[in-house]
Amino acid sequence: MKKIFVLSFSTLALITLTACEPKRGSEKWCKKMDEIPKGEWSLNDAGDYTKHCVFKQKPEEE
Template sequence: MSYINNNVLKLGSLALASMFVIGLSGCAPEVGSEQWCKQMSEKDKGDWTANEAADYAKHCVF
């Protein structure tokens, strides 16, 4: 019986963690949107990745 409860607990924890990750990804603005450009302009330029810098130049500058 303990074995079943342990598996149910693991499965429930995995499901909860998955929903949390999916929820966080839904909060990020779409790359190139006005909100994303504003968020990037407020972010320290030293923390930008190469892809973020390229996307910013493509969508927000030109």
């Protein structure tokens, strides 16, 4: 029973934290990325930052 509780709590925490993330390519996301050291970025992060924050392309609607 304790394992089920821990697993449920962990899943809920992950969903909650993911829901608070700004949309990739948004102005808030660009500001957040400015605070993260460039060495910690993934290749996708660097490409999206360049596309959306440097060249100012609007993020695609999902």
